[in-house]
Amino acid sequence: SQKIEQNSEALNIQEGKTATLTCNYTNYSPAYLQWYRQDPGRGPVFLLLIRENEKEKRKERLKVTFDTTLKQSLFHITASQPADSATYLCALDMRTGGFKTIFGAGTRLFVKA
Amino acid sequence: SQTIHQWPATLVQPVGSPLSLECTVEGTSNPNLYWYRQAAGRGLQLLFYSVGIGQISSEVPQNLSASRPQDRQFILSSKKLLLSDSGFYLCAWSGGRETKNIQYFGAGTRLSVL
Numbered sequence A: 001s002q003k004i005e006q007n008s009e010a011l012n013i014q015e016g017k018t019a020t021l022t023c024n025y026t027n028y029s030p031a032y033l034q035w036y037r038q039d040p041g042r043g044p045v046f047l048l049l050i051r052e053n054e055k056e057k058r059k060e061r062l063k064v065t066f067d068t069t070l071k072q073s074l075f076h077i078t079a080s081q082p083a084d085s086a087t088y089l090c091a092l093d094m095r096t097g098g099f100k101t102i103f104g105a106g107t108r109l110f111v112k113a
Numbered sequence B: 001s002q003t004i005h006q007w008p009a010t011l012v013q014p015v016g017s018p019l020s021l022e023c024t025v026e027g028t029s030n031p032n033l034y035w036y037r038q039a040a041g042r043g044l045q046l047l048f049y050s051v052g053i054g055q056i057s058s059e060v061p062q063n064l065s066a067s068r069p070q071d072r073q074f075i076l077s078s079k080k081l082l083l084s085d086s087g088f089y090l091c092a093w094s095g096g097r098e099t100k101n102i103q104y105f106g107a108g109t110r111l112s113v114l
Helices: none
Strands: A003-006 A011-014 A019-026 A030-038 A045-051 A056-059 A062-067 A072-077 A086-094 A101-103 A107-112 B003-007 B010-013 B019-026 B032-038 B044-052 B055-058 B065-070 B073-078 B087-094 B103-105 B109-113
Touching: A003 A086, A011 A019, A019 A030, A019 A086, A019 A107, A030 A062, A030 A072, A045 A056, A045 A062, A045 B103, A072 A086, A101 B044, B003 B087, B010 B019, B019 B032, B019 B087, B019 B109, B032 B073, B044 B065, B044 B073, B055 B065, B073 B087
Parallel strands: A011 A107, B010 B109
Antiparallel strands: A003 A019, A019 A072, A030 A045, A030 A086, A056 A062, A062 A072, A086 A101, A086 A107, B003 B019, B019 B073, B032 B044, B032 B087, B044 B055, B065 B073, B087 B103, B087 B109
């Protein structure tokens, strides 16, 4: 069956450290992979998109890697700050099948000062 | 710039009552529109999406329906709510494959069916 898996346990890190979140998928062939941030009680906000033929994408303190052989994406936040505390969702955009984007359940990140 | 409005923010309804949630988008034309539901600690479940006026695709057969009476208006409805309809409902829009289907979400509606 098709699955997107993100670590359901919250990630707790100290301010200034690098946070690394994992997204694994099975039985999908995504054209793109996206990462979103969601704060409690709010809608998700788009952060980064990486294509299947790209290995890495950066934006300020954010870095995303995409390994289609391992079927895995890693999301890094360097020099993390308490304001980075949120839930981070990965999402797969299918190669075919219309306009559907499949979201993972997200990983909650807590950055302690 | 584009904005998306979704209301109400919170709604408490009795079982068996009707539902109407509205979503409008400004600053873009012919957007793809989506309704999602998010249960606590769970991922986003796609309920409906629309690529144009009157064109609705349903992803999950259920007690809900959607309509798109205007280009930038998307409505989620139910004739009789069930307890299991409680959840956080999110509307989103995207520009389609040219924009790699990046989705922009509204603020959400917290629905409690009692």
